[in-house]
Amino acid sequence: MRDSDWARLIDQLRTGNCTPFIGxxxxxxxxxxxxxxxxxxxxxxxxxxxxxxxxxxxxxxxxTVIGDSVALKQRVGRELEDLGPPDFTAPGEIHASIAQFPIPVFLTTNYDDFLVQALRDSGKEPNAAICPWHEGVPYDRDLFERGAGTLPDANRPVVYHLHGSTRTPSSIVLTEDDHIEFLVHMTAARAQNNRHVLPPIIIDALANRPLLFLGYTIQEWTFRVLFHGLIRRYPAFRRRRHVSVQLAPLQDDVKQGAELRAKEYLDRYFDGWEVSVYWGTPREFCEELEQRMEDGS
Structure with a gap:
């Protein structure tokens, strides 16, 4: 990322004019x-x-081995919940770092509620909602049609779980079939302006604000489905400059000695879609962000 990218992003974060995407x-x-x-x-x-x-x-x-998709998701959810939350006071902890900014809408593809906890710790009253990407996931009509989800703000932000939550195991996007069904429902919802799947406030956060991707790799299904299948469909996407905090390509996917060329290619690829890339972990990104804010960048 260039210094100009940092300056623009810091201003957007301070004013709440961006949409974080947590991976x-x-x-x-x-x-x-x-x-x-x-x-x-x-x-x-x-x-x-x-x-x-x-x-x-x-x-x-x-x-296919277990024979029951919900049973599989329940098992995965229990194991993840048993590991507990992060130390929100640790330097560079991503959830606590991003929760300090006056952002009205947060999007996540994670199944945990760490971001909700961090927002509460920062004195806010977040509203968590799960994307109803199939008929078995309930739609929070009260939140999005009559409640705080109609016009979220810095003190009452919305955290939208696009890929489900351990609170509702059937909502978790986990298998290949899940990812395909999720993508089909998302693109249909966008084309038909279906409030049930993508509420207007979520569409606005996707289509009309610069995005900050935190914690993805370009190889993973989650990022490919989001970036290629959903977000790039909005015409406004190329009118804003976005930021992606990208983990380095996995060694299994890059030939030995070709790491630098792989990053150069990916930088050019993302740049064509108006995305500036920070190569590193979310923790490294947050530590540098905090340092630049202290330095007045």
Whole structure:
């Protein structure tokens, strides 16, 4: 990221004029990454293919072994909840860092409620909602049609769980089939302006504000579905400059000695979509953000 990117982003954060998108990398050190979780479950169930780091495919296989998708999601949810929350007071802790800003809408593809906890710790009254990407997930009509979700603000922000929550295991987007069904419902909802799946305030946060992606890798299904299948469909996306805090490409996906060329290619690719890339962990990003704010950048 250039200094001009930092200056613009800091101003947007201070004024609440951006939409953070929180991914699994934000939980580094607290919960396993998608790659780690995938390898673990692949070993448990004897996944027979070479791509045992692909969580969606491994979980698709695990579902066929278990024979019940909700039972699989309940088990995954329980194991993640048992690991507990992060230390919100730790330097560079992403949830606490981002919660301090006057942002009205936060989007996340994580299943945990760490962001809600951090917002409450900062003195706010967040409203959490789950995206009803299939008919079995209830739509919070009171929140989005009569309550604080009609016009969220810095003190009463909305945290929208696009990929479900451990509070409602059936809402979790986990397998390949889930990701495909999620994408189909999201694109249909956008085209039909279906308030049930994407409430107007969420569409506005996606389409009309610069986005800050935190904790994704370009290889993972979650990011590919969001970036290629959903967000890029909004014409306004290319009229704003966005920021993505990207974890370095996994070594398994890059030839030895080609790491620099891989990053250069990805920088050019993202730049074509008006996305500035910070290469590093969310914790490293937050530490640099805090330092630049102290220095008056």
């Amino acid at each position: 699994s990398g934000a939980n580094d050190g607290t919960l396993p990454t998608g790659h780690e979780l995938s390898r673990d479950w692949a070993a448990r169930y004897g996944y027979p293919f070479a791509n045992d780091g692909d969580l969606a495919r491994v979980m698709q296989y695990a579902q």
